[in-house]
Amino acid sequence: MENENKGYVSLRHIDKIYDNNVQAVFDFNLDIQKHEFIVFVGPSGCGKSTTLRMIAGLEDITKGELFIDNELCNDKTPKDRDIAMVFQSYALYPHMSVYENMAFGLKIRRMPKYEIDRRVHNAARILQIEEYLDRKPKALSGGQRQRVALGRAIVRNAKVFLMDEPLSNLDAKLRVQMRSEIIKLHESLNATTIYVTHDQTEAMTMASRIVVMKLGRIQQIGTPIEIYNNPANLFVAGFIGSPAMNFLKVKFDKGVITMADGNKLTLNKEIFEGKNIPENVIFGIRPENIVKASDDEKGNGVYEVKVSVAELLGNEYYVHFTLGKGEVIAKIPAETPIANGSMIKVRFLLDKVHFFDPETEKAI
Amino acid sequence: MEKYYHFIFRGKLNKDELIEVISGVYHKEYELKIISNGTGYIKAGVDFYDSLMNIHQIMEMDLDCPFTFLVSFENGELSSMALSKCNILFPNQITNLSMIYFASLMHGEKELTNKLDAIFLDVGYEVIQTALTFIECGMNASLAAKRLYVHRNTFNYRLNAFICKTGIDIRDYDNANLFDLYIKQNAIK
Numbered sequence: 362m363e364n365e366n367k368g369y370v371s372l373r374h375i376d377k378i379y380d381n382n383v384q385a386v387f388d389f390n391l392d393i394q395k396h397e398f399i400v401f402v403g404p405s406g407c408g409k410s411t412t413l414r415m416i417a418g419l420e421d422i423t424k425g426e427l428f429i430d431n432e433l434c435n436d437k438t439p440k441d442r443d444i445a446m447v448f449q450s451y452a453l454y455p456h457m458s459v460y461e462n463m464a465f466g467l468k469i470r471r472m473p474k475y476e477i478d479r480r481v482h483n484a485a486r487i488l489q490i491e492e493y494l495d496r497k498p499k500a501l502s503g504g505q506r507q508r509v510a511l512g513r514a515i516v517r518n519a520k521v522f523l524m525d526e527p528l529s530n531l532d533a534k535l536r537v538q539m540r541s542e543i544i545k546l547h548e549s550l551n552a553t554t555i556y557v558t559h560d561q562t563e564a565m566t567m568a569s570r571i572v573v574m575k576l577g578r579i580q581q582i583g584t585p586i587e588i589y590n591n592p593a594n595l596f597v598a599g600f601i602g603s604p605a606m607n608f609l610k611v612k613f614d615k616g617v618i619t620m621a622d623g624n625k626l627t628l629n630k631e632i633f634e635g636k637n638i639p640e641n642v643i644f645g646i647r648p649e650n651i652v653k654a655s656d657d658e659k660g661n662g663v664y665e666v667k668v669s670v671a672e673l674l675g676n677e678y679y680v681h682f683t684l685g686k687g688e689v690i691a692k693i694p695a696e697t698p699i700a701n702g703s704m705i706k707v708r709f710l711l712d713k714v715h716f717f718d719p720e721t722e723k724a725i
Numbered sequence: 726m727e728k729y730y731h732f733i734f735r736g737k738l739n740k741d742e743l744i745e746v747i748s749g750v751y752h753k754e755y756e757l758k759i760i761s762n763g764t765g766y767i768k769a770g771v772d773f774y775d776s777l778m779n780i781h782q783i784m785e786m787d788l789d790c791p792f793t794f795l796v797s798f799e800n801g802e803l804s805s806m807a808l809s810k811c812n813i814l815f816p817n818q819i820t821n822l823s824m825i826y827f828a829s830l831m832h833g834e835k836e837l838t839n840k841l842d843a844i845f846l847d848v849g850y851e852v853i854q855t856a857l858t859f860i861e862c863g864m865n866a867s868l869a870a871k872r873l874y875v876h877r878n879t880f881n882y883r884l885n886a887f888i889c890k891t892g893i894d895i896r897d898y899d900n901a902n903l904f905d906l907y908i909k910q911n912a913i914k
Contacts (some may be wrong), residue, residue, distance in 0.1 A: 380813040419791045438736055440789035448782040454749030466787045469742050
């Protein structure tokens with residue numbers, strides 16, 4: 362019965378324990394629908410690449426079940442899983458031409474030459490690398506090499522594309538460009554893609570759903586906006602968003618929070634009503650939800666602060682200051698100059714605040 | 726200088742396909758041997774290491790076969806033992822023998838040290854001292870010869886004697902590192 366209504370790729374209670382007894386993945390459960398673009402995101406060592414390699418068949422699954430297109434794949438060889446993988450290193454065979462690099466995986470599978478030729482030219486057309494087919498990898502730029510690496514995956518006509526940090530080796534400008542190209546590619550191929558990254562910006566911009574991981578455990582699964590607006594715990598709240606959400610240890614009493622320096626904030630009723638907020642609680646607010654107030658503005662949620670550092674990014678400042686005995690960052694439009702050491706007034710947007718239990722770290 | 730690239734693989738491996746993969750990345754002479762229990766080795770130049778690092782992942786995908794590699798100076802029991810440890814500690818990676826030795830020391834294991842003891846058993850004090858000084862001088866032969874108050878030719882002769890007796894060419898960084906670790910753990914012991 363458990364197999365009913367499962368996704369196109371379904372991971373059920375997956376554990377990965379290495380021979381040295383190190384457990385890399387704990388009870389991983391996820392149903393991925395056909396044509397979804399799923400992103401696994403988390404810091405180094407969180408188990409995202411291990412999970413991807415288990416889906417690819419390059420790592421054994423210690424416990425649990427993996428289904429791809431309704432077929433149990435635990436014991437299937439990588440070849441029989443019908444998946445294609447793109448790696449971080451955008452590695453290519455240096456002594457083979459672009460054409461040979463793209464054709465190699467198919468040649469090994471004894472595919473007829475005419476079919477290999479058709480697939481390679483089709484992939485080259487999609488990726489706009491037809492004119493480079495005779496070139497060797499060393500004659501290509503980083504971006505072109507990454508396209509060839511994608512081409513090696515496309516020619517397989519696989520059911521599922523697995524991408525392991527494919528943009529990490531590219532420079533910042535190229536990464537932004539390739540990000541949109543991969544999304545377009547995913548849409549044009551109507552593929553099911555599982556993409557691993559440690560870059561939360563990539564996760565937010567590319568994913569139809571994000572899986573946030575930490576220390577081998579899923580922290581939250583949701584659409585980018587769900588995860589951004591309603592983080593399940595302190596880790597997710599701090600990991601997703603740049604700069605990270607501000608956290609302050611505060612005391613809560615009857616709808617009023619008191620910060621460590623005595624500053625108070627009266628909350629909107631809908632924020633705390635029906636919630637069991639403990640007396641000692643962690644208060645969170647994103648930098649973009651702290652706005653600059655006018656000099657004569659007073660009242661609830663308005664604070665006069667001394668700017669320790671104002672980082673100008675062109676269109677906005679990251680303004681650093683101390684409040685509630687904690688370091689706080691606000692994202693403020695660069696309409697008027699803000700100098701280091703100056704006094705400014707900021708206002709907290711009262712409907713955009715978060716609370717976390719200090720013991721369980723779960724969102725309240 | 727040649728090295729042994731020992732490997733453990735899972736699944737079915739076709740030797741001809743592996744040869745095709747290697748020819749896509751390495752055009753110099755090499756020797757490939759696949760042993761029936763899922764292991765094998767490639768004997769090739771030190772420059773094969775970079776090529777292998779470059780294609781390790783796509784090679785796994787193309788051959789549908791995950792590989793764990795150990796890079797070693799020899800093809801005996803020491804490497805065989807280290808390869809098994811490598812498969813446990815660094816599965817699906819390419820690891821040098823000195824790294825495995827370091828990990829085994831960290832875990833308080835003695836098997837690899839015992840194997841190395843056997844290699845250095847019959848090597849004379851003067852030859853060991855030459856090798857040690859070479860390492861201490863940052864692998865600078867001229868400096869090491871000066872430090873030992875011997876002619877450069879004498880130094881070369883003794884260093885070659887060390888390499889011939891042990892099989893460990895310490896002009897290679899990883900081999901030097903292995904010898905250095907062995908000497909240091911002996912000093913602590």
